[in-house]
Amino acid sequence: MGLEDLKPKYDRLQRKYGAKELDSIYNGGCIKNPDICFVFMNPTGRNIASSKEWKGLKSPWIGTKNIWDLFYQVDLLDEKIYKEIKRRKPAEWTEEFAEEVYEDVKEHKYFITNLGKCTQIDARPLPDSVFKEYLKLLEKEIEIVNPKVIVLFGNQVSSIVLGQKISVSQCRKKLFQKEINHKIYDCYSVYYPIGNGRFNIDKSIEDIKWIIEKTRKEN
Numbered sequence: 001m002g003l004e005d006l007k008p009k010y011d012r013l014q015r016k017y018g019a020k021e022l023d024s025i026y027n028g029g030c031i032k033n034p035d036i037c038f039v040f041m042n043p044t045g046r047n048i049a050s051s052k053e054w055k056g057l058k059s060p061w062i063g064t065k066n067i068w069d070l071f072y073q074v075d076l077l078d079e080k081i082y083k084e085i086k087r088r089k090p091a092e093w094t095e096e097f098a099e100e101v102y103e104d105v106k107e108h109k110y111f112i113t114n115l116g117k118c119t120q121i122d123a124r125p126l127p128d129s130v131f132k133e134y135l136k137l138l139e140k141e142i143e144i145v146n147p148k149v150i151v152l153f154g155n156q157v158s159s160i161v162l163g164q165k166i167s168v169s170q171c172r173k174k175l176f177q178k179e180i181n182h183k184i185y186d187c188y189s190v191y192y193p194i195g196n197g198r199f200n201i202d203k204s205i206e207d208i209k210w211i212i213e214k215t216r217k218e219n
Contacts, residue, residue: 003031003145010024010134013133013134014118016118017130017133018119022121025114025119026113026117029106030105030109031106033148034109034111035109035149036110036111036212037151038153039138039151039161040153041114041115041153041157044120045120047060047061048090049062050119059112063090065086068086076212077104077105116131118130128160135161142185149188149215150178150185150186150187152187153190153192154168154189154197157192162176162187168189169191176188188211191203191207
């Protein structure tokens with residue numbers, strides 16, 4: 001089974017839980033043994049790739065700006081690409097530019113995904129029950145990609161993926177381990193850096209830099 005085999009399952013859940021006029025957003029980046037797998041919550045219509053007219057990559061954060069600040073600040077994004085992202089308005093992202101951005105993500109050896117792939121019109125909160133329907137699929141995704149370390153953004157995602165109540169403020173830089181199909185994956189919980197969590201982006205950057213340095217030393 002590969003990542004492509006998961007897409008029909010995500011699309012069924014989009015029809016069940018997402019905006020009917022939008023497509024699922026899947027994942028993107030390095031799909032073979034990346035250094036880091038970043039797991040966010042769920043996509044919104046701000047991602048222009050969720051439009052049914054968009055025929056390119058259906059990957060996270062296409063047509064947005066703020067999250068790329070984080071990836072640039074932790075040295076996971078080329079400066080030229082970053083400046084072009086900041087220059088462009090959402091509608092100015094082309095399918096070719098999205099490919100260019102995600103080629104840079106691939107070269108920096110990380111993988112970006114969401115726990116939930118059900119695209120919403122806006123950033124409305126989703127109940128745990130919806131995210132839990134995606135958990136087995138995320139685990140399969142992780143098994144296929146096989147990252148060295150997993151970074152989980154926010155309390156809700158961290159709690160569901162790790163199967164225990166997590167408060168990021170209480171466990172910064174704390175190692176958690178998750179077993180998937182008899183393999184142990186190292187996981188860290190990090191502040192969600194977008195939307196209402198934007199004021200915590202400096203803490204996210206600090207912790208991710210620490211995780212990157214630690215992972216490099218161990219590998």
